[in-house]
Amino acid sequence: MKFYLRIIWTNFWLSFKEGFTNPLSALLFISGKLLRFVFFLLFFFFIFKKVKLIAGYTFNDLLFYYLVFVLVDSISQFLGRGAYFFDSLVINGNLDKTFLYPVNDIFINLFSYLDPLDLITIPFFLTYFLYFIHHSYYWPSLSRLLAFSLSFLLSIAATLAIYLLSMALGLTTPLTGELLWIWRNTSKLGRLPVNIYPRFISYLLFSLLPVGIIINGPVLIWQARIGWWEWFLFTIFEVSFILIAISSWYQALKHYQSASS
Amino acid sequence: MPKDKVIEVRHLSKSYTSRERPSGIKGLFKWGKKKKKAIFNDFNLSLDGQQVIGLIGPNGAGKTTLLKLLSGIIYPDQGKIKVLGYRPQKRQKSFLRQLGFLMGNKSHLWWNLPPIDSFQMLKVIYQIEENAFNDTLTKFSRFLEVDHLLFKPVRQLSLGERMRCQLIAAFLHLPKLVFLDEPTLALDIISQEKIRKFICYYQKEYQATIIVTSHYLKDILTTAQEVVILNNGQLVFQGNKDKLVSLTGHQREIKVEFFSPTKRGKLQEYQPYLKKLNDSQAMFLVPKEKIVDLTKFLTTHFSITDLTIKEMEIETVIKEFFKREP
Amino acid sequence: MSWKRWWLIGYSFFKEETAFQLSFLVSKLREFINLIVIFLLWYALLKHNFHLKNYTNQQTLGYFLYSFVIGQIILSTRLWRIGDMIISGNISALFLYPIKMWQLFLSWDIAHKVINFTISLFYLLPFLFFFHLTPFQHFTLTTYIFFILSLILGSLTYSFIVLIFNSLAFYLTEMWSVIFLFNIFLSFFSGQFFPLDAVSSLLAFSPFAYVNFWPSRLLARSELPPHSILILAVGFFWLLIFFLTFTALWRTGLKKFSGWGE
Numbered sequence: 001m002k003f004y005l006r007i008i009w010t011n012f013w014l015s016f017k018e019g020f021t022n023p024l025s026a027l028l029f030i031s032g033k034l035l036r037f038v039f040f041l042l043f044f045f046f047i048f049k050k051v052k053l054i055a056g057y058t059f060n061d062l063l064f065y066y067l068v069f070v071l072v073d074s075i076s077q078f079l080g081r082g083a084y085f086f087d088s089l090v091i092n093g094n095l096d097k098t099f100l101y102p103v104n105d106i107f108i109n110l111f112s113y114l115d116p117l118d119l120i121t122i123p124f125f126l127t128y129f130l131y132f133i134h135h136s137y138y139w140p141s142l143s144r145l146l147a148f149s150l151s152f153l154l155s156i157a158a159t160l161a162i163y164l165l166s167m168a169l170g171l172t173t174p175l176t177g178e179l180l181w182i183w184r185n186t187s188k189l190g191r192l193p194v195n196i197y198p199r200f201i202s203y204l205l206f207s208l209l210p211v212g213i214i215i216n217g218p219v220l221i222w223q224a225r226i227g228w229w230e231w232f233l234f235t236i237f238e239v240s241f242i243l244i245a246i247s248s249w250y251q252a253l254k255h256y257q258s259a260s261s
Numbered sequence: 262m263p264k265d266k267v268i269e270v271r272h273l274s275k276s277y278t279s280r281e282r283p284s285g286i287k288g289l290f291k292w293g294k295k296k297k298k299a300i301f302n303d304f305n306l307s308l309d310g311q312q313v314i315g316l317i318g319p320n321g322a323g324k325t326t327l328l329k330l331l332s333g334i335i336y337p338d339q340g341k342i343k344v345l346g347y348r349p350q351k352r353q354k355s356f357l358r359q360l361g362f363l364m365g366n367k368s369h370l371w372w373n374l375p376p377i378d379s380f381q382m383l384k385v386i387y388q389i390e391e392n393a394f395n396d397t398l399t400k401f402s403r404f405l406e407v408d409h410l411l412f413k414p415v416r417q418l419s420l421g422e423r424m425r426c427q428l429i430a431a432f433l434h435l436p437k438l439v440f441l442d443e444p445t446l447a448l449d450i451i452s453q454e455k456i457r458k459f460i461c462y463y464q465k466e467y468q469a470t471i472i473v474t475s476h477y478l479k480d481i482l483t484t485a486q487e488v489v490i491l492n493n494g495q496l497v498f499q500g501n502k503d504k505l506v507s508l509t510g511h512q513r514e515i516k517v518e519f520f521s522p523t524k525r526g527k528l529q530e531y532q533p534y535l536k537k538l539n540d541s542q543a544m545f546l547v548p549k550e551k552i553v554d555l556t557k558f559l560t561t562h563f564s565i566t567d568l569t570i571k572e573m574e575i576e577t578v579i580k581e582f583f584k585r586e587p
Numbered sequence: 588m589s590w591k592r593w594w595l596i597g598y599s600f601f602k603e604e605t606a607f608q609l610s611f612l613v614s615k616l617r618e619f620i621n622l623i624v625i626f627l628l629w630y631a632l633l634k635h636n637f638h639l640k641n642y643t644n645q646q647t648l649g650y651f652l653y654s655f656v657i658g659q660i661i662l663s664t665r666l667w668r669i670g671d672m673i674i675s676g677n678i679s680a681l682f683l684y685p686i687k688m689w690q691l692f693l694s695w696d697i698a699h700k701v702i703n704f705t706i707s708l709f710y711l712l713p714f715l716f717f718f719h720l721t722p723f724q725h726f727t728l729t730t731y732i733f734f735i736l737s738l739i740l741g742s743l744t745y746s747f748i749v750l751i752f753n754s755l756a757f758y759l760t761e762m763w764s765v766i767f768l769f770n771i772f773l774s775f776f777s778g779q780f781f782p783l784d785a786v787s788s789l790l791a792f793s794p795f796a797y798v799n800f801w802p803s804r805l806l807a808r809s810e811l812p813p814h815s816i817l818i819l820a821v822g823f824f825w826l827l828i829f830f831l832t833f834t835a836l837w838r839t840g841l842k843k844f845s846g847w848g849e
């Protein structure tokens with residue numbers, strides 16, 4: 001564990017040094033990310049200026065969904081940013097070297113780049129999230145809070161498992177980038193509770209495309225919209241999903257052809 | 262010197278699959294047929310340790326594929342591979358810690374940062390102790406004359422300087438077994454020379470086993486004790502370097518361009534050495550001691566527009582080798 | 588330039604785009620999912636009693652659908668390559684081509700737009716069918732003319748905006764951060780998030796409105812906006828400003844560029 005933390009730290013430090021060679025561009029990227037967040041908030045205000053409830057949800061209810069989405073999305077992106085570079089590693093053959101290091105290959109490929117800019121945006125989102133709960137929302141019971149926390153961590157892990165699955169498919173054809181974007185676009189459906197969509201779609205999002213489970217899951221347990229039994233099923237689903245992703249990666253490795261020299 | 266088998270390959274088969282589909286609109290809707298290209302078929306190899314081994318062969322002979330199989334990067338279709346007593350595809354940490362691999366055109370270094378930062382990362386990855394790290398880095402960077410470049414961003418280094426830094430990256434954890442795939446490709450002569458010297462130095466100092474592939478015969482002749490020749494995934498020669506040298510190593514290639522087309526008859530005197538003649542261009546393979554005579558002969562009897570003397574190319578060596586040892 | 592040459596450039600471009608067959612198909616799937624995500628969001632909001640000012644529900648749904656297809660035409664451009672070419676120095680190779688550089692880019696862009704538009708029609712049809720949407724329903728000759736003019740205006744405006752950003756490569760070592768920020772602005776102010784005139788009519792006169800909003804609005808509401816001549820005039824005014832900015836940046840940049848050593 002200590003060994004892996006040291007690698008993460010060194011990696012982070014180097015990414016930091018590399019990322020801040022151009023402070024102006026770092027500033028612009030951060031502003032862009034915050035602006036995107038603010039724009040969507042404005043959109044929320046715009047909608048709730050005209051209506052009081054959307055499908056029975058208050059403004060605060062929906063904002064809570066959105067904030068959880070933002071956190072899961074940005075934290076998993078922060079951790080798994082290496083996946084975005086995976087296609088170019090496969091094409092130029094530099095992926096080979098990652099298999100030579102005496103370090104777990106999933107670890108080194110997924111966490112190969114940690115964007116220091118995220119360390120500014122994520123604390124911002126997190127602070128806003130806590131502020132929002134404290135001032136405008138409510139704290140649930142301790143058991144629900146614990147279940148939420150576990151569910152939240154599992155959501156991040158399951159999102160990383162999707163990244164890993166994309167990388168496994170990307171070992172043979174450079175598809176990882178596209179697949180990641182498909183997931184990120186689909187997961188946007190989870191900015192709002194997925195049951196506001198037509199019933200067929202909402203079924204789909206609780207099964208084949210598990211946005212409802214991965215993105216909405218933690219919120220559902222917080223707002224007590226699901227019981228313990230459903231929460232348990234969600235947890236089992238996410239854990240199995242993560243295990244499937246890991247085993248797919250190792251299966252795919254056997255078919256990896258490595259770019260020719 | 263005690264020697265043990267470092268590499269054992271038994272009945273290895275490996276093939277690559279690709280799909281061929283028509284381009285354009287038609288291709289968009291067709292998956293194309295799977296095409297299999299066999300690289301190795303029932304291939305066997307066994308190598309002794311603690312020496313430099315030259316692995317040569319024409320393009321597409323399977324050299325790089327073999328190194329990737331031996332290091333566990335790719336999986337064999339069939340057969341058994343044992344390297345340092347391990348199955349490489351299991352990627353055990355204890356195995357990977359003893360292995361170094363330099364891939365000519367691939368980089369272990371962060372492009373925008375100085376090499377020292379990448380070395381620090383490797384220090385963490387290979388769990389090298391601080392003192393050992395400092396000692397090794399000082400020793401190697403001085404030997405390769407890059408000690409003054411360690412704090413300069415990699416993108417600002419010349420190709421030769423970068424390659425020498427890469428070499429340090431591959432050797433920093435003092436591996437017992439090192440694969441060097443084309444370490445001198447496209448480098449200037451000075452860098453080539455430094456890299457060759459370093460290979461010999463490291464092997465002696467650390468009793469390591471180093472396998473080198475190269476397009477330059479000189480790399481192999483100056484560093485290796487044993488030579489392995491691959492052709493079309495077949496092992497065509499394995500043995501002491503001297504045998505290869507005695508067959509081919511003392512010869513040079515002389516290429517001449519005549520002012521006007523020349524006939525074979527006019528070159529009768531040097532007929533046995535003439536390998537190619539088309540119109541106004543000719544190629545000779547001559548022993549070193551004949552170089553002066555031949556150039557004299559050519560310059561006095563013909564009007565010449567160009568003349569080059571160089572070492573034999575690996576492809577020529579292999580061709581010659583086949584002629585003599587069918 | 589003969590037609591055959593144009594055709595060859597376009598076709599070779601198509602071959603290049605589809606070289607990685609699976610990636611190409613998956614990227615199209617990604618676009619389709621994008622459309623579904625936007626559409627579902629609005630469908631859900633409308634179903635739950637939220638309505639946009641000036642738009643019927645049918646028109647709102649249509650607006651987002653058309654806005655997507657218009658985006659496939661106007662926002663499809665290969666001009667983004669120029670910046671990277673400048674930074675890497677590869678742009679000098681283009682100066683040596685036997686055809687003019689801008690002609691080459693124009694043919695690439697037209698090919699790009701045609702391919703993306705054709706494919707987006709496949710996305711569009713199921714939506715038109717299921718939601719009974721009928722574009723061009725009450726179009727008259729003037730509406731058609733306004734529509735085509737706004738489309739050309741949008742394409743040119745966007746192309747020059749992109750060119751301005753790419754010319755920055757002459758002056759900056761890294762321009763992707765600027766572009767990232769700009770794209771977020773653009774998605775908001777060009778009307779991809781919501782029809783601009785449902786929020787503020789002032790927004791509808793910003794230069795970005797021409798990149799998406801006006802042609803989409805026309806298709807959605809099937810009627811000419813009031814003061815349509817003024818709208819076009821303002822659009823051409825913005826275009827002129829962008830054009831002049833670009834030429835100034837490009838000329839100065841090029842002089843700077845020729846001074847760089849290898």
